[in-house]
Amino acid sequence: AQSVSQHNHHVILSEAASLELGCNYSYGGTVNLFWYVQYPGQHLQLLLKYFSGDPLVKGIKGFEAEFIKSKFSFNLRKPSVQWSDTAEYFCAVGGSSASKIIFGSGTRLSIRP
Amino acid sequence: EPEVTQTPSHQVTQMGQEVILRCVPISNHLYFYWYRQILGQKVEFLVSFYNNEISEKSEIFDDQFSVERPDGSNFTLKIRSTKLEDSAMYFCASSDPTSSSYEQYFGPGTRLTVT
Numbered sequence: 001a002q003s004v005s006q007h008n009h010h011v012i013l014s015e016a017a018s019l020e021l022g023c024n025y026s027y028g029g030t031v032n033l034f035w036y037v038q039y040p041g042q043h044l045q046l047l048l049k050y051f052s053g054d055p056l057v058k059g060i061k062g063f064e065a066e067f068i069k070s071k072f073s074f075n076l077r078k079p080s081v082q083w084s085d086t087a088e089y090f091c092a093v094g095g096s097s098a099s100k101i102i103f104g105s106g107t108r109l110s111i112r113p
Numbered sequence: 114e115p116e117v118t119q120t121p122s123h124q125v126t127q128m129g130q131e132v133i134l135r136c137v138p139i140s141n142h143l144y145f146y147w148y149r150q151i152l153g154q155k156v157e158f159l160v161s162f163y164n165n166e167i168s169e170k171s172e173i174f175d176d177q178f179s180v181e182r183p184d185g186s187n188f189t190l191k192i193r194s195t196k197l198e199d200s201a202m203y204f205c206a207s208s209d210p211t212s213s214s215y216e217q218y219f220g221p222g223t224r225l226t227v228t
Binding site: 036042043044045046049090092094098099100101102103104105106 | 155156161168217
């Protein structure tokens, strides 16, 4: 079955702390991986994506994620978080065609100023 | 930058009533999607639409739901007889089939409240 698991429901960090949000997926066939962010009161925005090539992908606002095929993981990282990173983060997986995206349950990130 | 728009931003309706949620996808996109997010839960796929027909639908998308592209710009989701459990945020998305990334662009959502 196709699924995405995000291990952390709510993460609380201080500014300048490093961030790593876990994501594991189960998906048959070619996989495309995404991290979306939803800032308070705003819509889903794409943070970064992996389709092929270098498994370390860099996104907007200093975020990066690493695709580890052997671990079925696509963890999101940021070396130093800011208060403005407070948001809900969703890991997602899709197929190689223009098919549906399957979302994880999300991780709420709260940053203490 | 072009973006997906949705109207209304918030819709309140009584149980049993019909609602139509509207979306204007990005103009050169040809794949359209509806997702929903019940409060506190994950974003769930409802349906995808291409070439004027449904490409894929989830088990949530039962006979009370329908989608339509009534003209060249709008993409609508109709719920025929709303239930309390239909209360959710509904997101429209679109993608460009000529793009190798198949990235889906999401609208701001319509919050549907069924009373």
